[in-house]
Each structure stands twice: as C-alpha cells, then as structure tokens.
Amino acid sequence: MGMDGDRTISLESYGLSRRNALKATASGAALGSTFALAVQPVQAQTMITTPTDGLTAGEVKVKTSDGKEMVAYRAMPASGTGFGTILVVQEIFGVHAHIADMCRRFAKAGYYAIAPELYFRQGDPKGYTEIPKLISEVVAKVPDAQVMGDLDSTVAFAKGEGKADTAKLGITGFCWGGRITWLYDAHNPAVKAGVAWYGRVVGDATPLTPKHPIDIAKTLNGPVLGLYGGADTGIPNDTVDKMRAALKDGNAAAKKSEIVTYPDTPHAFNADYRPSYRKEQAEDGWKRALAWFKANGVT
Template sequence: MGRAIAVTTRHGPVDAWRADPLDGAQRGALVVVQEIFGVNAHIRSVVERYAAEGYVAVAPDMFAPVQPHVELDYGPEGFARGRELAAALGFERAVDVVAAAAAQLREEGHATAVVGFCWGGSVAFLANTRLGVPAVSYYGARTVPFLDEKLRAPMLFHFGAEDGSIPQADIQAHRERHPDATHHVYEGAGHAFNRDVDPRHHHPASATLAHRRTLKFLEVALA
C-alpha cells in the first residue's frame, strides 16, 4: 500500500507517492517519473507494482513547482494541459526534482535508478546523463534533442514499433548515438503501451515483456 510523502527540492517541497516492499526485502530504489498526466491512479499503481517486485518506489509530483496535485484524464483537454505544464516546468527543473527524490532515497542507503514514461522517459534519460543514475526510458518522445549528451550509467530504452511520436529514424538515432545502451522495440505496440488503464494504447504482451526486461536490467544496474 502506497502513501503520500514529501520531497525537499531546491524549488520547494514536492509531494510524492511512495510504496515499500511488504516483506521488507529490498532490491534497491526507484524514482518513477510520470507521464504528462500527473501522479494519477495509473502512476500510483506503477509505483506499487515495483514495490511488490522488491523496490522502494517513489513518484514525485513533477509539476508541483508549477501546479501541484495535477491529475489529468487522457482526452484532448488533458493532453493539451499536460503539454502546457511540461513546457512551463522545463527539463532543468524536472531533473532537479528527480535529483532530490533520488538523493532522499540514497540517504536511506538505497542504490537508486529512475524509470520514466513518455515525457518522463525523456526525463529519465536526462537523469542518466546529468545525474549519473541508471535509467529506464519508456517511449521518451522528447529525447532526440538531447542525444548528444553522454550516458553516465546503464541505460535501457523501450520503444513501440507503431509509435507515431517516435519514428523509426528517431529510434535509429538512439541506437547510433548510444550504442552501449540497451534498446528494445516492440512490434504491434504504439505509444504508451504500458498504460494499462487506457485500452486505446495498452499492448499487454509488450508491456509484460518490457516489465520483465526492466526488472532484469535493474537487477544488474543496482547490484
């Protein structure tokens, strides 16, 4: 069962959703970075799923420096508002929030990685290049402008082969600029294929396989 906590950042306090392994056994810790729709029921369930797998997991309210407690639906209005909030926050402040959450987990003695989805996938990539944190990026559609930044830790990318926001040329650019990272492309999957509350996008087989691969990656990266 998750609970609300606070994370102290350079931009003020930020609420977050945290879940801990029930049996006390811990494999490490994760900062889970939301999509543009906020720390909604889906992201809270992702946090709790990772806790069930043995990780202390925390999802900071990434938009808190601009507008706290945002939970948007997946329709056109929610999408438009999410894009506005992401632009207003900017990637530098987003990385600051992740840095504060990761530091708090490390202070507890946890080896820490970042897992991000969509916009959060691009933030996860920047957490790797700018903070040196192992990271997993699910369909980070805004990463291409930053691909010249050097990886500083293990990196895993997940892409949907049918994702219109990340064309094949962009996937190839990830491979060429970061050949040492791990890249997986899922046939039949589009954008947001892990979002199991949204039948328009969810691709169960790809989501299951990507989750399994993420756990294997984390086991090595946080060893």
C-alpha cells in the same frame, strides 16, 4: 494536436481523444488515487491494481533544494531495509493511479520506488479535460533543469528515510518521463541503470529544454534500456534508430545500453488503463525492466 515535451503529436498517439474527457473535477484527490480528467474514462477491464498488503505505500512530502514541499507517491516493502531505489517518472498526466501502481509493482519486487509530482510548481494536471491545454499551460512550462534538481531532492529524501539504499539507484519513466529518464541518467553520476518507456529522443533546443536524449547519448552514467513501439505515431522509428547509432559511439554505459522496438505497437503500450495498452508487450517490457535493473546493480 497535442505534444510531448516540445514536439507536436496527435492525440491518438496517446490512445486518447477529447471525447473521453469527463466534466467533473479530480482536483483535491490524493496523489496516485485517481486519473487526470483528460484520460477518462479509463479502461477498467485491463487496468492493473496492485494491492498494498506487505507494503508501506502512500503520499510523502519531499523538501526541494529551494525549500518548497513536493508531494510524491512512495512504496516499499513493509519490513527490511537497504532496498534498491527506483525513481518512477510520470507521464504528461502527472502522478496518477497508474504511476502509483507502478511504484507498488516495484515495491512488490523488493524495491523502494518513489514518484514525485514534478509539475507542482507549474500546476495540477488532474483537473484538465483537454490534453492540448494541459500541455500548453503546465507541461510546456516545466524546465528540464527544475526536473533534474527535484529528482536530486527525491533521491536525498529516499536516503534520509533510512530504508532505501541510494547507492543502488535506478530510474524509469513513461512517455514524458521516458525522455526524462535518459536525461537524468546523464545528469546524476549515482544512477546505475535506467529504463525509458517510449520517451522522445530528439527535439528542438529551447531555453527550457536545451538538450534531448540524442544530445547526451554518449555520456550516460548507467546503461539505459529503451522500450519503444514500432507503430508509435509520435516517435518515428528513424529517430529511435538515430539514438541507437549515437549509443554505439558513446562511453561504456552508452555502449551497454539497449533499445527494444516492439513491431506494430503503439505509444503508451504499458498504460493498462488506456486503449493503447498491449498486454504481451507490456508484460515483456516489465520482465526486461526487472532483469535490467538486477543485472546493472539496482537490486
């Protein structure tokens, strides 16, 4: 069994298995240039690679509030300024090639997109071959408060570069990052909108994860679009239905939020490098995400 955040789910809900682990090491590779060993081999026949032509893209270093340096992958149009800003939040596997590609996709759409490596204090996910070990040794040790602060620092970095308009701030995240998307939307009053891809919405309160999306659903700052799979074995449909109900009882941003559930669709359906990828649903989700950000002032 593995887990996302604080609750256990099967490895199959990630579209992965221990047999898929490589024995080599990915440590030392540039951020966003490779994949964690735990997700190897990748599904090269479906993997999308967005070129960098017309973009400024690559690794940057973000100074955090405690004076540390956090590596991030950043992409934006090569010319112009005042771009809407999208925080892109990683899966449990860190900022790998797919997450970097999502940044480039947003940049091609005219955004400044940045994905910080939010585990950097706890460890490097790239070298792990076993998902349960990655989760217990790295992911489970990452406090929500730390993540919120590091995302705040990422916004400050984007503003400081002088190209992004952080008054037009959006956030999106996948799996582990989908849960963080809901939380950060409620944390930062500057967030105009969020798009949460198959992020867990319920969970047990712990010192590191004191609240979950269901707990903050009524107090969002910007409306959130949730994209979920109806056949996700790790996120039961009834928990998603509870989140829908909580949103209806919330503030204006909560009431404006929407959750789309794709029938017969697994977890990680946007992960084009994994067997869980579902092309039709992923493409529909991408179109919905762009439209959501545009409709809610992130453009």
